Amino acid sequence: xxxxxxxxxxxxxxxxxxxxxxxxxxxxxxxxxxxxxxxxxxxxxxxxxxxxxxxxxxxxxxxxxxxxxxxxxxxxxxxxxxxxxxxxxxxxxxxxxxxxxxxxxxxxxxxxxxxxxxxxxxxxxxxxxxxxxxxxxxxxxxxxxxxxxxxxxxxxxxxxxxxxxxxxxxxxxxxxxxxxxxxxxxxxxxxxxxxxxxxxxxxxxxxxxxxxxxxxxxxxxxxxxxxxxxxxxxxxxxxxxxxxxxxxxxxxxxxxxxxxxxxxxxxxxxxxxxxxxxxxxxxxxxxxxxxxxxxxxxxxxxxxxxxxxxxxxxxxxxxxxxxxxxxxxxxxxxxxxxxxxxxxxxxxxx
Amino acid sequence: xxxxxxxxxxxxxxxxxxxxxxxxxxxxxxxxxxxxxxxxxxxxxxxxxxxxxxxxxxxxxxxxxxxxxxxxxxxxxxxxxxxxxxxxxxxxxxxxxxxxxxxxxxxxx
Numbered sequence: 025x026x027x028x029x030x031x032x033x034x035x036x037x038x039x040x041x042x043x044x045x046x047x048x049x050x051x052x053x054x055x056x057x058x059x060x061x062x063x064x065x066x067x068x069x070x071x072x073x074x075x076x077x078x079x080x081x082x083x084x085x086x087x088x089x090x091x092x093x094x095x096x097x098x099x100x101x102x103x104x105x106x107x108x109x110x111x112x113x114x115x116x117x118x119x120x121x122x123x124x125x126x127x128x129x130x131x132x133x134x135x136x137x138x139x140x141x142x143x144x145x146x147x148x149x150x151x152x153x154x155x156x157x158x159x160x161x162x163x164x165x166x167x168x169x170x171x172x173x174x175x176x177x178x179x180x181x182x183x184x185x186x187x188x189x190x191x192x193x194x195x196x197x198x199x200x201x202x203x204x205x206x207x208x209x210x211x212x213x214x215x216x217x218x219x220x221x222x223x224x225x226x227x228x229x230x231x232x233x234x235x236x237x238x239x240x241x242x243x244x245x246x247x248x249x250x251x252x253x254x255x256x257x258x259x260x261x262x263x264x265x266x267x268x269x270x271x272x273x274x275x276x277x278x279x280x281x282x283x284x285x286x287x288x289x290x291x292x293x294x295x296x297x298x299x300x301x302x303x304x305x306x307x308x309x310x311x312x313x314x315x316x317x318x319x320x321x322x323x324x325x326x327x328x329x330x331x332x333x334x335x336x337x338x339x340x341x342x343x344x345x346x347x348x349x350x351x352x353x354x355x356x357x358x359x360x361x362x363x364x365x366x367x368x369x370x371x372x373x374x
Numbered sequence: 375x376x377x378x379x380x381x382x383x384x385x386x387x388x389x390x391x392x393x394x395x396x397x398x399x400x401x402x403x404x405x406x407x408x409x410x411x412x413x414x415x416x417x418x419x420x421x422x423x424x425x426x427x428x429x430x431x432x433x434x435x436x437x438x439x440x441x442x443x444x445x446x447x448x449x450x451x452x453x454x455x456x457x458x459x460x461x462x463x464x465x466x467x468x469x470x471x472x473x474x475x476x477x478x479x480x481x482x483x
Contacts, residue, residue: 069420142415148483151454183452207451269452272428272483273419288415313414 026103028054030335031123031133033110033278036064038309038324039139040093045332047100048355049345054103054131056110056123058144058276063090065141068271079322089321099357105129109144111277119304135304135335138283138290139328140311142273150181150267154240162246163265173198177261179249181205181237182268188212190268192219195228202230202260204237204251240265281305289313297334298327304338306331378473383434384411385479394468402463402477403429416482422464427453429463430480437475439466454483 030046032039035057043053061067063086071087078084084092108125113136115121120134147165149155155163167173167190178198180191183205189212191203203220210217223229232251239250241259248259275288283300284291290307292298294314298306308331309324317323336345354364377393380402384390394405403418406429420426424445430453433439439461442450446465450456460480466472 069425070423073423142419151483209448209451211448211452272426273415275415288413
């Protein structure tokens with residue numbers, strides 16, 4: 025069981041900054057995120073896009089903002105459970121919470137802060153009628169263990185980096201690799217596109233474009249995919265079909281936690297501390313809603329700050345905390361590091 | 375500058391004729407959001423950067439729209455339920471010449 029002071033669900037900018045604000049109050053944080061890396065939308069959707077409304081940064085790439093946040097919170101040594109989705113929450117008799125992920129990892133904390141952005145990122149599934157019948161029976165949306173494809177016939181569809189990269193990787197593993205894409209052009213990095221072209225020329229990848237996988241065939245498992253190319257429809261022998269069309273955010277299991285939801289977002293008390301209808305559970309950043317809500321990173325930072333102050337009071341109801349400026353108090357990390365303003369030189373005057 | 379009329383068919387097939395301002399640098403996805411014609415979290419997920427296709431629409435009127443950017447074209451090459459008249463509504467900026475535009479929102483995926 026992982027134990028912490030504040031369990032943060034979502035490792036996007038708001039969740040990451042909450043670690044810093046909690047750290048100033050000497051509270052430890054642990055973050056859970058369904059994605060395999062921190063950064064949320066900034067890393068997953070638009071790492072190379074500039075953001076212009078972060079105070080103090082006239083322009084900063086989303087990926088760089090995440091890198092800076094990671095550096096900023098380093099002294100507070102947060103824990104991470106990445107690549108796992110927060111599935112269930114249980115309130116214990118003492119008012120603390122146990123959150124369990126889809127892989128069974130348990131986390132225990134007196135405070136839960138949901139900073140889930142638009143939700144957990146789920147694979148975008150192509151509209152093939154019997155797709156769900158073959159899930160885990162030959163259809164996978166995420167490649168977790170490439171070894172399962174050894175000596176198998178694999179069909180990948182999609183035109184982005186994931187589709188290109190995995191097609192390249194699996195040529196050394198699978199019996200055959202077929203890449204199906206609706207266009208002749210690909211969205212991926214130029215060197216990946218060139219590598220696929222090279223492997224196609226060597227006969228190691230079969231490229232079928234412009235085409236779509238429109239059907240799946242099999243009894244107990246996947247046996248063939250149905251491909252439509254122009255007016256022609258044909259079947260292709262296939263043990264594994266891997267549709268790689270990116271990720272789409274869904275609120276997911278959080279929606280079943282008994283929280284008050286409005287317009288796909290969690291209602292909070294913004295006049296006070298961004299707490300939800302369940303005491304001890306907060307929601308900050310894009311995942312929450314209240315009158316006048318703006319889904320901006322800077323608003324998430326503000327909400328994270330107030331949430332941490334309130335969390336401190338919940339954990340230590342008898343302690344009186346006085347807000348300090350970092351320019352005065354400095355930043356004292358859990359790793360022994362300390363940053364503070366240099367003291368003025370004092371010289372005695374005779 | 376004036377408001378124009380835009381007709382938007384939502385994902386339930388309901389037709390909405392709405393006013394769209396031409397002087398606020400708004401795009402069609404933002405119009406859909408401001409009139410709440412699709413639930414939050416199901417449209418404009420990437421914020422209007424042509425990076426998610428959640429705001430895909432079908433242009434039903436014969437308006438001459440600006441040519442697709444490279445990003446929009448490639449995003450639509452990966453999206454689902456794409457038709458000949460598909461566009462990303464976040465890339466359609468509200469201008470006077472679009473008065474009377476009619477679009478239908480593509481299904482949510």
